[in-house]
Amino acid sequence: xxxxxxxxxxxxxxxxxxxxxxxxxxxxxxxxxxxxxxxxxxxxxxxxxxxxxxxxxxxxxxxxxxxxxxxxxxxxxxxxxxxxxxxxxxxxxxxxxxxxxxxxxxxxxxxxxxxxxxxxxxxxxxxxxxxxxxxxxxxxxxxxxxxxxxxxxxxxxxxxxxxxxxxxxxxxxxxxxxxxxxxxxxxxxxxxxxxxxxxxxxxxxxxxxxxxxxxxxxxxxxxxxxxxxxxxxxxxxxxxxxxxxxxxxxxxxxxxxxxxxxxxxxxxxxxxxxxxxxxxxxxxxxxxxxxxxxxxxxxxxxxxxxxxxxxxxxxxxxxxxxxxxxxxxxxxxxxxxxxxxxxxxxxxxxxxxxxxxxxxxxxxxxxxxxxxxxxxxxxxxxxxxxxxxxxxxxxxxxxxxxxxxxxxxxxxxxxxxxxxxxxxxxxxxxxxxxxxxxxxxxxxxxxxxxxxxxxxxxxxxxxxxxxxxxxxxxxxxxxxxxxxxxxxxxxxxxxxxxxxxxxxxxxxxxxxxxxxxxxxxxxxxxxxxxxxxxxxxxxxxxxxxxxxxxxxxxxxxxxxxxxxxxxxxxxxxxxxxxxxxxxxxxxxxxxxxxxxxxxxxxxxxxxxxxxxxxxxxxxxxxxxxxxxxxxxxxxxxxxxxxxxxxxxxxxxxxxxxxxxxxxxxxxxxxxxxxxxxxxxxxxxxxxxxxxxxxxxxxxxxxxxxxxxxxxxxxxxxxxxxxxxxxxxxxxxxxxxxxxxxxxxxxxxxxxxxxxxxxxxxxxxxxxxxxxxxxxxxxxxxxxxxxxxxxxxxxxxxxxxxxxxxxxxxxxxxxxxxxxxxxxxxxxxxxxxxxxxxxxxxxxxxxxxx
Numbered sequence: 001x002x003x004x005x006x007x008x009x010x011x012x013x014x015x016x017x018x019x020x021x022x023x024x025x026x027x028x029x030x031x032x033x034x035x036x037x038x039x040x041x042x043x044x045x046x047x048x049x050x051x052x053x054x055x056x057x058x059x060x061x062x063x064x065x066x067x068x069x070x071x072x073x074x075x076x077x078x079x080x081x082x083x084x085x086x087x088x089x090x091x092x093x094x095x096x097x098x099x100x101x102x103x104x105x106x107x108x109x110x111x112x113x114x115x116x117x118x119x120x121x122x123x124x125x126x127x128x129x130x131x132x133x134x135x136x137x138x139x140x141x142x143x144x145x146x147x148x149x150x151x152x153x154x155x156x157x158x159x160x161x162x163x164x165x166x167x168x169x170x171x172x173x174x175x176x177x178x179x180x181x182x183x184x185x186x187x188x189x190x191x192x193x194x195x196x197x198x199x200x201x202x203x204x205x206x207x208x209x210x211x212x213x214x215x216x217x218x219x220x221x222x223x224x225x226x227x228x229x230x231x232x233x234x235x236x237x238x239x240x241x242x243x244x245x246x247x248x249x250x251x252x253x254x255x256x257x258x259x260x261x262x263x264x265x266x267x268x269x270x271x272x273x274x275x276x277x278x279x280x281x282x283x284x285x286x287x288x289x290x291x292x293x294x295x296x297x298x299x300x301x302x303x304x305x306x307x308x309x310x311x312x313x314x315x316x317x318x319x320x321x322x323x324x325x326x327x328x329x330x331x332x333x334x335x336x337x338x339x340x341x342x343x344x345x346x347x348x349x350x351x352x353x354x355x356x357x358x359x360x361x362x363x364x365x366x367x368x369x370x371x372x373x374x375x376x377x378x379x380x381x382x383x384x385x386x387x388x389x390x391x392x393x394x395x396x397x398x399x400x401x402x403x404x405x406x407x408x409x410x411x412x413x414x415x416x417x418x419x420x421x422x423x424x425x426x427x428x429x430x431x432x433x434x435x436x437x438x439x440x441x442x443x444x445x446x447x448x449x450x451x452x453x454x455x456x457x458x459x460x461x462x463x464x465x466x467x468x469x470x471x472x473x474x475x476x477x478x479x480x481x482x483x484x485x486x487x488x489x490x491x492x493x494x495x496x497x498x499x500x501x502x503x504x505x506x507x508x509x510x511x512x513x514x515x516x517x518x519x520x521x522x523x524x525x526x527x528x529x530x531x532x533x534x535x536x537x538x539x540x541x542x543x544x545x546x547x548x549x550x551x552x553x554x555x556x557x558x559x560x561x562x563x564x565x566x567x568x569x570x571x572x573x574x575x576x577x578x579x580x581x582x583x584x585x586x587x588x589x590x591x592x593x594x595x596x597x598x599x600x601x602x603x604x605x606x607x608x609x610x611x612x613x614x615x616x617x618x619x620x621x622x623x624x625x626x627x628x629x630x631x632x633x634x635x636x637x638x639x640x641x642x643x644x645x646x647x648x649x650x651x652x653x654x655x656x657x658x659x660x661x662x663x664x665x666x667x668x669x670x671x672x673x674x675x676x677x678x679x680x681x682x683x684x685x686x687x688x689x690x691x692x693x694x695x696x697x698x699x700x701x702x703x704x705x706x707x708x709x710x711x712x713x714x715x716x717x718x719x720x721x722x723x724x725x726x727x728x729x730x731x732x733x734x735x736x737x738x739x740x741x742x743x744x745x746x747x748x749x750x751x752x753x754x755x756x757x758x759x760x761x762x763x764x765x766x767x768x769x770x771x772x773x774x775x776x777x778x779x780x781x782x783x784x785x786x787x788x789x790x791x792x793x794x795x796x797x798x799x800x801x802x803x804x805x806x807x808x809x810x811x812x813x814x815x816x817x818x819x820x821x822x823x824x825x826x827x828x829x830x831x832x833x834x835x836x837x838x839x840x841x842x843x844x845x846x847x848x849x
Contacts, residue, residue, distance in 0.1 A: 023175070024174070024175035024176060027174050027175045028174040028175060028177065029334065029337055030042055031043075031172075032172035032174035032178075032179070033172055033174055033177075033179055033332060033334050033339055034165055034170040034172070034179065034181075034333050034334065035157050035165075035334050036165060036333040036334060036342065036347065036354075037158075037160070037165075037350060037351065038133065038158040038160045038164055038354070039167075039168060039170060040133075040158060040164065041172060042077070043077055043083060043084060043087045044087055044091065044101075045154075045155065045157075046072050046076040046077045046084075046154065047068070047072050047084060047087055047088050047091070047102075048101065048126070048134060048158070049076065049134070049137075049155060050071045050072035050076060051068055051071075051102075051124070051125070051126050051130075052126065052131075052134050053071070053075075054067070054068060056068065056124065056125040056126060057125065057126050057131060058103065058125060058126050058127055058128040058130075058131060060125060062105045062124060062125045063123060063124065063125065064119070064120065064122075064123055065088065065104075065106075065119035065120075065121075065122040065124050066119040066120045068124060069081050069084045069085050069088070072084050075147060075154075076147050076148070076152070078148045081119070085116075088102055088124060089104070089108050089109060089116045089122075092104030092108050093108055093109060094217060095111045095218050096217065097168050097183070097217060098167055098169070098184070098185075098186075098215060098216070098217045098481075099129055099167055099168055099183075099186060099476060100127050100129075101126070101127055101130045101168075102124050102125075102126065102127060102130070103125050103126065104122060104124050105122065105123040105124065106121055106122035107121070107122065108122060111218070111261075111266070111267050112266065112267050112268035112269075113266040113268055113269060128475075128476075129162060129476050132160070132162055132472060132475075132476075133158050133160040133164060134158055134159070136358065136362050137155060137158070137159055139361070139362045139365040139366065140361055140362075140364075141159035141358040141361045141362045141365070142155050142156060142157050142158065142358070142361075143155070143156045143157070144156065157354070159358040159362075160355075161468055161469070161472050162186070162476070163186075163190070163193060163347075163348070163351045165333060165347060165351070166183075166184045166211075166348070166351070167183060167184055167185070167186045167189050168183050169181040169182045169183040169184075169214075170333070174339070177332055177339055178330060178332070179330055179333065180327070180330045181329065181330070181331050182216065182239060182263075182327055182329055183214060183215060183217060184213075184214055184215050185212075185215035185477075185478070185480050185481075186473060186476055186477050186478070187473055187477035187478065187479075188210055188211045188212060188215070188480075189211055190469050190470070190472060190473035190477065191210040191473070192207045192210035192211040192344075192348060193348050193351065193352060193469055194469060194470070195207065195210050196345070196348045196349070197352060197462050197465065197466055200349075202345070204233050204343060204344055204345050207232070207345060207348070208229070208232055208344070211232075211344065212480070212484055213228045213239070213482070214239055214327070214482065215480050215481055215482050216241065216262070216263035216327075216481065217263065218260060218261055218262065218263050218265075218481075219244060219482055220241045220243055220244055220260045220261060220262045220263065220482050221241065221242045221243070221244055221482065221483045221484075222239060222240070222241055222482050222483065222484045222485065223241065223242045223324070223485050224240050224485070225486045227239045227240060227326075227329075228484075231329035231331070232343060232344040233344070234341075235329070235330070235331035235332075235341040235342050235343045235346075236328075236329060236330055236341070237329045238326050238327070238329070239326060239327045239328075239329060240324065240325075240326045241262035241263055241325055241327060242262065242318060242323065242324045242485075243258045243260060243261045243262060243323040243324070244259050244483070245257065245259075245314055245323070246259070247310045248301075250301055250303060251303070253287070253303050253304060253306070254304045254308070254310050255301050255302060255303050256301075256302040256304065256310060256313060256314055256317070257299060257300070257301050257302075258298070258299075258300040258301075258302070258323065259299060260298060260481075261298065261323065262322065262323070262324065262327075263325075264325075264327070265322045267293070267298070267300070268291075270321060270322045270323070271289055271291055271300065273321060273322070274286075274302075274317065274321045275289055277320055282320060283313070283317065283320055284305075284308070284313070284316070285304055285305050285307075285309070285316070286302050286304060286305070286308070286313060287304060288303040289303070290303070302317070309572070331347065333347075335350060352465065355465050355469075356458075356461060356462070359454075359464060359465060360461065363451050363454050363455055363461075364455065366447075366451055367452065367455065370444050370447050371448060372416075374444045374445060374448060375414065375416060375417065376416060376420045377437060377440060377441040377444065378417065378441070379413050379414070379416070379417025379418070379420055380420060380421065380424065380428070380437055381437055381441060382411050382413065382417075383407075383411075383421040384428070384434045386411065387429060389410070390421060393406050393407055393410060394407075400422050403418075403422050404418040404419060404422055405418075407421055407422070499548050499549050499550045500516060500518075500548065500549060501516070501517040501518075501546065501548055502514040502515060502516055502517060502546070502548065502549060502567065502572075503515045503517050503519075503544060503546055503766075504544070504546075504547060504553075504567070504570060504597070505579065506544075506582065506594060507578065507579070510581055510582045510594070511578050511579040511580065511581055511582070512579050512581075512585065512594075513570065513571055513572065513573035513577060513578070513579030513580065514549075514567065514570045514571070514572055515573060515574065515575050517546060519574070519575045544766065544768050544805040544807050546766075546807060547567050547599045548567065549566075549567050549568040550566070550567065550568065551566075551599045551600065551601065552564065552565075552566060552567075552599070552600045552602070552603055553565045553566065553567055553570070553597055553598070554597065554598040554599075554600065554614075554631055554653070555582075555586060555588075555594045555596075556596040556598070556616065556641055556650055556653040557588060557593060557594050557595060557638075557650065558592060558593050558594075558644070558649035558650050559592045559644055559649070560641050560642040560643060561588075561592065561638040561639065561640060561641060562638060562640075562641035563586040563587070563588065564603075565585065565586065567599070569585070570585070571585075582594055586638070587637045588638070595649065595650050595651055595652070596616070596650065596651065596654070597653075598653055598654060599655075600612070600655060603628075603631075608628075609627075609628045609629040609632045610627065610628075610629050612628040612656065612658075613625050613626065613627055613628060613655070613656050613657070613658055613676075614626050614627075614628055614630075614631060614653055614654070614655060614656075615653070615654055615656055615662060615679070615704070616641065616642050616652065616653045617650075617652045617653075617664055617701055617704040618642075618644065618645075618648045618651055618688070619648055619649050619651050619700040619701050620645070620647070620648040620694065620700070620701070621664070621666070621690060621691050621692040621694055622645070622648065622687065622690060623662070623664070623679055623688055623689060623690075623704075623736070624679070624682055624686060624688030624689070625656075625676070625679040625680070625681050626642075626681060626682055626683065626684060626686075627681055628655065630683070630684050631684075640684055640685060641653070641684060642686070642687060642688060643686065643687040644687070645687055651701055651702075651703075652701075652703065652704045654704065654706055656676055656706045657708070658676060658677070659676065659708065660676045660706035660707060660708050661673060661674070661675055661676065661706070661707045661708075661733070662674055662675075662676050662679075662691070662704065662705070662707075663704065663706075663707065663714065663731065663758075664691050664701055664703075664704045664740075665701070665702055665703050665704075665740075665743055665756040666692060666694060666699050666701050666740070666753070667701075667702050667752045667753050667754075668694075668696075668699045668752070668753070669742055669743055669744050669745070669746040669753050670692075670740035670742060670743065671714075671716075671731055671740045671742075671743040671756070672691070672692040672734055672736070672737075672739070672740035672741075673731045673732070673733050673734060673740075674691075674733060674734060674736040675733065676706065678735070678736045679691075679736065689736070689737070690736070691737065692737065692739070693738060693740075695739070702753050702754055702755065702756065703755055703757075704756075705756055705757060707728060709758075709760070710728060710729075711728075711760070712728050712758040712759065712760060713726060713727055713758065713759050713760065713784055714726050714728055714731065714743070714756065714757075714758055714759075715756070715757045715758070715765070715779065715806075715808075716743050716744045716753060716756050716791070717755040717756075717767070718746070718750040718751045718752060718753055718754060718791070718803075719750075719751035719752055719753075719754045719802040719803050720749065720750055720751035720797055720803075721794055721795045721802075722744075722749070722750040722751075722790060722791045723782065723791050723792065723793075723794040724787075724789060725759065725779065725782045725783070725784050725785065726743070726784060726786065726787040728758070730786065730787040731743070731787065741787070742787060742788050743756075743787055744787075744790060744791060745788055745790040746790075749790070751802065754802075755805070757806060757807070757808050759779045760779065761779060761780040762779075762780075763778075763779040763808040764776055764777065764779065764808065765777050765778070765779050765794070765806065765807075765808055766806070766807050766808070767794060767795050767803060767805070767806050768803075768804055768805045768806075769795070769797070769801050769802065769803055769804055770801060770802055770803075770804040771798075775795050777794070779808065
């Protein structure tokens with residue numbers, strides 16, 4: 001150890017804490033976060049100031065980028081040249097910045113992720129808008145600080161006329177925090193700022209009338225407004241952006257053509273990844289992908305296969321590729337040197353505050369300069385009024401100092417005035433020049449009065465700020481690039497899918513599809529029916545269900561498991577297609593079969609799931625009630641809904657409110673009716689209690705109905721096409737577990753009972769045979785008759801055919817045309833009133849109530 005030195009022991013933990021805090025503060029304040037006032041990080045500010053000092057203005061020639069980088073490195077930014085060049089390059093890329101700050105010449109990279117040319121090849125100069133960001137920099141409007149070696153001064157902030165932080169956004173990762181601010185449209189931002197100046201107490205909702213949403217340089221569609229609203233109000237939010245796509249015919253094939261992609265998405269990488277997904281069979285329906293982008297704009301063409309449905313393929317692309325991405329807004333900026341989370345109003349407030357400060361400082365500077373000039377002019381006017389005497393004094397003096405001294409003494413002038421008189425040119429002695437002096441003096445006195453008035457009145461200053469902002473808007477404002485789709489939702493694709501009524505059919509072999517309800521026509525009673533579905537040999541339609549696209553589906557299998565799906569996720573098929581194997585859609589076991597479905601509203605709604613129950617019935621007459629909440633978190637491999645006893649299987653499940661009456665019918669024609677309250681709620685693993693006693697070993701339950709509307713009628717249908725509508729009151733309330741009462745006179749002609757439903761005159765009936773034939777008829781065509789009769793023929797059965805399924809739908813309007821009735825304008829909430837071998841939709845029943 002050298003002489004005079006000493007060791008100071010320091011705790012390493014304390015030292016590391018202190019060093020790390022110093023480092024993190026340096027990164028936060030001096031590198032990664034933008035200043036709320038000018039929206040610039042130090043490196044961007046130094047690049048712009050370096051170019052300003054070099055004189056590469058928008059109306060001058062471009063200069064080599066290396067020259068600019070060298071200037072910034074040597075004078076202000078002692079870091080790597082790549083950090084400076086990369087920052088400058090980004091300010092010149094029209095896919096990175098909404099309003100470019102640098103005008104680049106040469107290869108500045110591409111949206112495909114290509115690197116820019118080396119700085120020795122490219123050239124740059126300032127954009128006009130950058131000059132407005134630095135306007136009045138020389139008028140002492142902002143504080144300057146010493147550079148890294150204390151030899152030069154650099155601005156701590158720019159006196160910007162442009163609300164740069166909002167219009168260009170910012171992103172940066174500091175230590176322990178990050179910022180990610182989206183760009184906005186300049187016209188909208190200025191309009192919002194003007195509204196704020198007019199009313200400082202303006203609400204964020206009112207500001208959003210002016211500033212609608214972020215506006216990305218690459219355009220695209222902002223899908224869903226909730227994230228935007230949250231970001232504006234809190235400073236944090238998630239904005240979903242979709243590519244702008246349309247359908248075209250290319251080379252005789254249907255194609256999806258994308259003209260704009262989401263912000264910060266690498267086009268080449270996105271296309272490559274999409275091709276991989278197509279090859280891996282994760283995306284179906286695409287035959288070829290072509291990138292036809294050129295200097296006229298972007299154009300990505302997805303050529304579709306002949307059988308592909310363009311809308312479905314587009315939805316899939318949105319779901320699995322970067323054609324849909326999200327921008328996580330995190331508005332953190334430096335306010336007085338401290339990082340702060342800011343909402344929309346805060347951002348505008350700090351900009352206006354900064355602009356006001358700049359105007360005050362600029363006005364004081366202009367006033368000082370004007371007063372200095374007025375002072376000199378006063379001296380020159382005195383001299384011109386006494387020009388002969390002044391000339392005589394100057395000629396009689398031996399040098400300038402003596403001349404100044406004698407002038408000061410004779411005319412009571414200041415040193416500055418005397419100097420100006422001595423240095424006055426001879427041409428200023430002409431009469432014209434003297435008139436000019438007086439005119440200039442008058443103008444400058446007016447200016448001084450205006451400047452003083454400006455300093456005395458905040459209202460005048462705010463008016464000036466508004467005028468300058470309006471001028472900026474008129475100069476640089478442009479239309480929005482990003483469209484806003486207010487109805488969208490976060491990543492979900494449901495809002496691209498119409499919330500229309502659909503018929504879901506499942507065949508005996510397990511093929512499922514959804515078909516628009518409008519494909520089915522109404523016929524008169526006794527008709528033959530129309531072809532409903534193409535099935536395989538020995539296959540027939542077993543379940544038919546009416547729902548709307550946006551609802552949730554719970555699938556219950558005969559083994560007692562429950563699976564979850566959205567209706568729009570079920571593959572769409574025409575009325576004559578056979579559909580897709582259900583095993584390909586849910587992870588059902590090979591020897592299991594879907595037996596019941598429940599259509600519910602939002603399973604994330606706590607109030608809803610805690611006020612509804614699922615009632616299940618098995619073939620052997622067991623019933624079980626469980627709270628819907630138990631089924632609101634299904635797993636990929638399903639969950640256990642009920643423990644099924646040996647030789648039994650789950651037959652039906654339906655949604656209730658806890659106050660329904662339950663009717664269970666068996667094949668032998670008996671029916672039991674009891675209060676739902678007689679069955680207590682049980683857990684998912686319970687196996688239930690007896691609901692009805694079967695007649696013999698061959699008897700089994702064929703259906704269960706839950707009723708809220710006591711004015712409903714009960715419709716039963718037998719396998720040979722006979723049906724009967726009876727009043728609910730015909731079936732007395734008995735105890736759960738009894739043998740029940742007769743519901744239809746079973747004979748050889750009628751066949752066994754196959755279906756039970758509760759109906760009203762406003763319902764239509766849909767019947768489907770095992771052969772695939774369907775018929776639609778009005779319930780009002782059936783008169784109410786006693787419960788012990790055999791009923792009337794509903795459908796003509798040919799040969800060995802028999803009825804497979806019966807369901808009902810409610811109609812709101814009907815158009816009668818040549819004896820054929822077609823269902824029109826079926827609203828979502830009324831369209832779900834029943835499904836085969838399952839039940840009617842209790843939601844609709846409540847709404848009927």
